[in-house]
Amino acid sequence: MRAPLSWLREYVELPAGETGRDVAAKLIEAGLEVETVERLGSGLKGPLVVGKVLAIEELTGFKKPIRYCQVDVGQAGGTGEPQNIVCGATNFAVGDKVVVVLPGAVLPGDFAISARKTYGKVSEGMICSAAELDMGDDHGGIIVLPPEYEPGTDAIELLELVDEVLDIAVTPDRGYCLSMRGIARETATAYGQQLRDPALLDVPKPNAHGFQVDVADPKACDRFAARTVTGLRPDARSPIWLQRRLQKAGMRPVSLPVDITNYVMLELGSPLHAYDRERLHGHISVRRAAPGERLTTLDGSKRTLDPEDLVIADDEGPIGLAGVMGGVNSEIADPQQDPESGEWRGTTEVVVEAAHFDPVTVARTSRRHKISSEASRRFERGVDPEAAAAAAQRTVDLLVLLAGGTAEAGVTEFAAPHGPHTIKIAAGHPDRVAGVSYGREAVVRRLQQVGCDVYGQDELTVTVPSWRADLTDPNDLAEEVIRLEGYENLPSTLPRPPAGRGLTGRQRLLRRTGRALAGAGYVEALNYPFVGAASFDQLGLPEDDPRRRTVTLVNPLSDEEPGMRTTLLPGLLATLRRNEGRGSQDSQGGLALFETGLVFLPTGSETRAARLRVDARPSDEDVAALEKALPDQPRHVATVLAGPRETSGWWGEGRPAGWADAVESARTVAREAGAELTVRNGRYEPWHPGRCAALYVTHEGGEVLVGHAGELHPRVVKAMGLPERTSAMELDLDLLARAGGGVVPAPRVSGFPVATRDVALVVDESVPAAEVEAALRTGAGELLESLRLFDVFTGEQLGRGKKSLAYALRFRAADRTLKAEEASAARDAAVAAAVERTGAVLRGAEAGSGAPAAG
Incomplete structure (x- = not known):
């Protein structure tokens, strides 16, 4: 709403020297949003007068109509003689009254006027259009004034060219300020003046003779x-x-x-x-x-x-x-x-x-x-x-x-019949809302300034004025008191939060997971939780895949993605593709992204949620009904990788990211949850059937599938426009937390030396390394501190269909230094268990030994 200051002064008696910026400051203090104060006619300088056209000579020989006009400007020219002016407009005639600017004047935009020769004639000024006087964007022609104005009359005052205009951004709750009456009311309140209400008119009573x-x-x-x-x-x-x-x-x-x-x-x-x-x-x-x-x-x-x-x-x-x-x-x-x-x-x-x-x-x-x-x-x-x-x-x-x-x-x-809208409010309610003691008198005075009728002592009965339909409850009235008393008068006080219990276990795991993955070189990405059928098609999910059953939004942001995600991979892979296309995969290394977020799994028992009350705390039954209406929302964690995982340099060749890195990212997350993963071969879209790991944890006496990791299927890579051999991992973080108990043991530093034994076992290529590792752990017993696969070898000397797995076993006792015989016996027991359970054959002699055993 644009409010000219000259118009505003008709309804409010403002101080004589008050400027538009002063009024804007007052209105801003009262809670209105005054965006700008436009100064019209800034830099305008006369003489700018009314002129009467006496004669018009049409000049020929030019590409456009040119007229040489004789204009009577009264005594404004200093001599009383008519002025000769060249003009290109044709919308006026002899006898018309026009606006003339004479030499020595300055128009808006710092446009100085002087006598000059043009089109073979000397022009002693200019006949003005509305656009030239900054009265609007109308370039259609010259301003033609009514005939009653005398030549020489000051046009600056006549056209009200000098003024200030307040441009106010009216918020939806203050529709009454889309009028001069409403803005004048706020101005009168801000200055403590009486409002000259333009709506106070003598209106005749309705009768039967009016238009039907x-x-x-x-x-x-x-x-x-x-x-x-x-x-x-x-x-x-x-x-x-x-x-x-x-x-x-x-x-x-x-x-x-x-x-x-x-x-x-x-x-x-x-x-x-x-x-x-x-x-x-x-x-x-x-x-x-x-x-x-x-x-x-x-x-x-x-x-x-x-x-x-x-x-x-x-x-x-x-x-x-x-x-x-x-x-x-x-x-x-x-x-x-x-x-x-x-x-x-x-x-x-x-x-x-x-x-x-x-x-x-x-x-x-x-x-x-x-x-x-x-x-x-x-x-x-x-x-x-x-x-x-x-x-x-x-x-x-x-x-x-x-x-x-x-x-x-x-x-x-x-x-239509209707009664006044009344609100009951405690006289001290604005005090409690603002944390300031206003007192009853201030509350009543401010509400009356708004236009309310107020009755009562400790409890006030407030009748809301007809122009304030936004005042519906006690908090609305409290807001009116607070804004008129001045938001700047509210003291700055720090809130006193109640003593808390710190982060929940779920929150701590989430933070640990993020720090661990960031430390492993992954960058966190946050994506919109919306998916469509096209995303599942690109992932190659079968039509009966449960992940295709989504919670559909009533008012989606995009018709192409109307559902809530059931997996993190579509958004995370799209982010990988977008960053790869923008050159993020450069000499610094490949791309490694991770995301933690909720997925939304429909249970089939969802019901339409009832609207909760806003004036009271919902009951336990209300909350339970609301929870029942929601789908399952477990928190997942996912990683995606592409390009080099280790860059090449003077230290040697680099290494591309592969399925093993995706599996290792899952182990990194599992360690933070205090759980131990069991890795097995799996087949699960969108992963490559021969390079997909199914990830299990032990929970409540049995193994539970918590996710998958590995290299994506080539068809998925092509459909989504991803780099070759892109790998990914996704885990159910909540299920992993329940299996791990959320307790991560602190690292223990032993005062006793470690004994290291290396073994190389030859097994069939079909035997998973995880089974060999499990057998070694079982056979080694409680002295085994750690076990690591450090080499995989295949070759003709092993025979067709065979592979060699080399493991480093670390033994340590918690209360003593191990003897060499104890470490060797533990190693032999581990090898024997692997031979029995996997058909392994010991290859070569022992590759090394640990610290010397005490005698």
């Missing part, structure tokens, strides 16, 4: 006032002061009746509409649209109406969308002059509509037809229903004053 109006839906239209004005002069033009106020407020002058309705809307905040009475057929009705009805609105669009649309109609059908836009079949006709007789033709009888419509109805109609008008903007945010009759009266008064019309005696006003 039938309201079929009183809930959607609870107020409707109609007045008729006849005898309008078709040639009547909007006076300069009216046009300038509209321009400063950001609206374009159109014609006198339309300009008056726009002016009253800006003044009082109540949208109006004027109908050409001669184009109405029968009486006016307010009703819902019938199926199939059509209306051509003022913007020229032919619209098929919806049965939910509220329309204004006559006996022949709709003539306007209520609260949104009128129709062309009843619009005010543009005045036209008969070229032969010189008579003006146009609208001479007007029916003025001032109504109040339901905000929700108007908002839905506006969005349904994609129309955002000045009227709909106001109705959506709340219009004062009590101002409808005053707005109609103000419009009638201006039509009579400016267009020479006559107001008919008939007055129509429909008002």
